[in-house]
Amino acid sequence: MMITKTKRVIKISQLVNPHFKKLWSTQRPYIIAKGGRGSFKSSTISLKLLTMLKKQAQLGHKANVVCIRENTVNLRDSVYGQICWAIDKLHMTDEFKYSVSPMRITHISSGSAFYFYGGDKPEKLKSNTIQNVIALWFNL
Numbered sequence: 001m002m003i004t005k006t007k008r009v010i011k012i013s014q015l016v017n018p019h020f021k022k023l024w025s026t027q028r029p030y031i032i033a034k035g036g037r038g039s040f041k042s043s044t045i046s047l048k049l050l051t052m053l054k055k056q057a058q059l060g061h062k063a064n065v066v067c068i069r070e071n072t073v074n075l076r077d078s079v080y081g082q083i084c085w086a087i088d089k090l091h092m093t094d095e096f097k098y099s100v101s102p103m104r105i106t107h108i109s110s111g112s113a114f115y116f117y118g119g120d121k122p123e124k125l126k127s128n129t130i131q132n133v134i135a136l137w138f139n140l
């Protein structure tokens with residue numbers, strides 16, 4: 001029996017709304033995304049963060065991303081769910097391990113992870129030593 005694996009080609013640029021093309025391609029260190037409800041801010045940012053983490057992982061580097069939402073109770077339905085959405089869009093579901101307590105999404109092969117925190121519980125962030133942080137997303 002022969003098993004052939006077909007390569008899937010995903011054009012991420014086609015998933016990015018034209019309005020946020022600049023946000024998508026910029027290398028600038030600080031980005032503020034403005035726009036009304038459902039204007040693709042979170043979608044674009046989650047795709048960007050996932051791509052950044054994956055690129056580092058492919059280079060053999062560990063790269064962590066911290067995601068903060070102003071309210072802890074909203075974490076799961078907002079930033080956590082948004083990163084899951086991006087992972088699904090890029091067909092990378094099997095590459096990650098999902099944990100809710102602690103809230104974390106780990107890239108299995110590289111050990112890189114998305115960490116999630118509520119801005120209303122700064123004590124959880126205090127003295128928290130996460131290394132190799134490549135990006136921080138503060139979702140208001």
Ligand SMILES: Nc1ncnc2c1ncn2[C@@H]1O[C@H](COP(=O)(O)OP(=O)(O)OP(=O)(O)O)[C@@H](O)[C@H]1O
Nearest residue numbers: 014015016017035036037038039040041042043044
């Ligand atoms: N490439 C895509 N194809 C289809 N649907 C998409 C795509 N990108 C985003 N969406 C959908 O469009 C909507 C965009 O919402 P998103 O959460 O990105 O907006 P937002 O600007 O962060 O809004 P809010 O201010 O409410 O947080 C979501 O429902 C998302 O599932």
Ligand SMILES: [Mg+2]
Nearest residue numbers: 041042043139
């Ligand atoms: Mg949003």
